[in-house]
Amino acid sequence: METAQTNIQSGTLLLISQNKNKDCISAKKAEFIQKTTGISTETSGFQTELDLWVSQHPRQWWSTIWNTCCIKGDPGTIQVDQDPQPASPAEIFANARLNIAENLLDFGPWVDLVMTAWAEDGPRQILSRGRLKEIAGRFATGFVGLGLVPGDMVVLNLPNTPEKAAAFFGACWAGLIPIFDPPETAIGKIADRPWISLKPKLILSPDGYRRNGQWIDCADVLREAGRGLGFDMQVLAIPCAGSKSNVQNLPGIFAWEKFARMGRGGGCGYQYVSFDHPMALLPDGKAGYLEIKTGDWVLSALEKWVLDIESRPEQTSFVANVEDQADWLFALAALATGGDIVIYDGHANAMNGQVIWRILEREQVFIVGIHLNQIAELQRAKIFPSDHHQLSEVKCAFLTKEASVKDTRFLQEHCFAEAVIKKI
16 A cells, blocks of 8 residues: 655745746735745745755744645644754644544534536535535434544545545544445455455445446446345445436445434544645555555645645536546545535546536536646547637636646637646
């Protein structure tokens, strides 16, 4: 199992792009750098000066990031006067305690819209912040009721639905470690999955899901899991789309209705974990998993949403790379800024390849994340979305720092004429 190496020791992570000019820095990030370090991003060569300053004042830098991004939790005792001794965030926050669910769910009024869920045939669900937190809390209470304890692993073999988001938050709420195992990419028998060697305590699997307009029934997957895999693992069937089989009564399956009752009438408190506690295991594309650390992830993700992207309450965000689990998780982090998000479960080319653009248009998305592969496909097929869709509501489009000038120009000219294009 590989551990994610997030480059958060260098000031370069804080830039919108690798280009060394002021246009690469958001106004909020420029102000932050000026106030924290006294360095002006207007000057040429400021990046070298900033990198040096961060290396000499790591405790001051990262503790200020923590406070500016309003990260909830106890950062522990930080001796700023120990600078300029080099230190990584994991060393600086060695005694920190925090909870991902608290950080992402506890911002803003409960009645506010927080999540709109789309499927291949259009919008399916709308959740308020209070409703999402309630469902996540019930998952957490149910997990505890099943006997799971902090550090136990749970497999999320679920499509990209609100149930998956709530289960993820519930697992983090209880201090568990979710293993992401998307059903559309999990080929073959459960016994052959790479997470088998990790011996998780629970697997959550759907009754079924839809892809390319077809119903994919998961009864066989649940039936296999229910028969046992040679170690102690419970199986929970999540009703995502309505199975054609009565999966809730299969041998070895813990019925959803019984689990849901366990979460009623009260909840459990947030389980605070260490900075280095694994937040999730994501497929690495090589029959293994990438371990995401809680503290590194929350520092990096909230820094980008708060300082680089400048997300604000009442702004709708959508990360359009629907097949990447890391991007899916990154989208959830926008909730910490008080904004709402759109999630999509389905094939990227649904609605004759127009589903992503329909979502942006219909939901009046303000901030969108675009993957380089999506841009390449548009360029290859000579598809110009703004010719067919009203995308003027998009005011910020972001992509990775590897994007070329050609990529950003294409987005500006053929997709989002009124948006600021950022590289993070």
